[in-house]
Amino acid sequence: MKLRIIKFFKDFLLWSGILRLLSPFNRLFFFLRNFNVLRAWISLSNRTDLLINDFYSWKRDYPKRYTLYDTVAVHFELATKDILYLEFGVASGSSFFWWMKKNTNPESLFRGFDTFEGLPEDWGGFKKGAMAFDQAQINDGRAEFIKGIFQDSLFPFVESNKSLLTTKPKVIHMDADLFSSTIFVLSQLYPYLKKGDIIFFDEFNVANHEFLAFKIFTEAFYVKLRPVGAVNNFYQTAFIVES
Numbered sequence: 001m002k003l004r005i006i007k008f009f010k011d012f013l014l015w016s017g018i019l020r021l022l023s024p025f026n027r028l029f030f031f032l033r034n035f036n037v038l039r040a041w042i043s044l045s046n047r048t049d050l051l052i053n054d055f056y057s058w059k060r061d062y063p064k065r066y067t068l069y070d071t072v073a074v075h076f077e078l079a080t081k082d083i084l085y086l087e088f089g090v091a092s093g094s095s096f097f098w099w100m101k102k103n104t105n106p107e108s109l110f111r112g113f114d115t116f117e118g119l120p121e122d123w124g125g126f127k128k129g130a131m132a133f134d135q136a137q138i139n140d141g142r143a144e145f146i147k148g149i150f151q152d153s154l155f156p157f158v159e160s161n162k163s164l165l166t167t168k169p170k171v172i173h174m175d176a177d178l179f180s181s182t183i184f185v186l187s188q189l190y191p192y193l194k195k196g197d198i199i200f201f202d203e204f205n206v207a208n209h210e211f212l213a214f215k216i217f218t219e220a221f222y223v224k225l226r227p228v229g230a231v232n233n234f235y236q237t238a239f240i241v242e243s
């Protein structure tokens with residue numbers, strides 16, 4: 001009986017299209033739903049066993065992200081380990097150069113992906129093309145920038161670097177802001193994710209973007225990412241791949 005009632009209502013909604021009257025509120029509903037899911041996730045993850053966690057602090061202090069990097073680097077010995085550091089969203093290179101300087105292992109490799117022409121889509125108040133920077137000079141043979149939209153540049157990179165991606169412990173830095181960019185990169189890298197790899201998100205608590213990509217990715221691919229540290233109320237959050 002219950003199923004027949006549900007079917008009747010669904011058929012009515014499909015036939016009539018009446019819910020289209022609510023279209024002006026689509027963005028609001030989408031945000032409210034994702035924000036609620038984010039807040040529930042924070043309640044579950046706001047634990048004292050994180051290496052660092054400042055929830056709730058009233059002031060956002062963006063440079064605190066370097067404290068997060070440092071804390072995670074110390075704990076997992078990322079300053080000396082032979083790692084493959086992959087950054088998605090380089091812009092002027094602030095975080096990329098931080099990691100290059102921090103890790104002194106001569107065998108480590110650093111790859112930074114960016115259009116260097118700015119965001120490929122609007123993101124909140126930032127318009128398409130915002131955050132465009134000239135590609136910075138690198139004076140370190142271990143590092144390279146790969147220019148282009150990830151949707152073009154990542155697949156060829158993966159195809160020609162399969163053994164690197166499989167053998168080296170990875171530190172992946174997701175700093176592309178957008179849902180589309182984040183979900184695309186995570187999905188492409190999925191076959192190469194290994195237990196112990198570290199993933200940073202730079203705008204994790206943005207409900208419609210990096211958080212939504214994280215949520216969909218972990219649920220669709222059955223990937224378990226355990227939070228290890230967070231600052232700025234989970235704005236910057238670090239995870240370890242568990243399985």
Ligand SMILES: C[S@@+](CC[C@H](N)C(=O)[O-])C[C@H]1O[C@@H](n2cnc3c(N)ncnc32)[C@H](O)[C@@H]1O
Binds near residue numbers: 092115151177
């Ligand atoms: C917030 S900035 C990166 C900031 C940088 N990591 C830092 O520490 O200063 C985001 C960057 O992501 C890049 N980006 C976003 N989506 C992209 C995509 N699909 N392909 C290539 N670059 C993308 C933009 O060009 C922009 O430079």
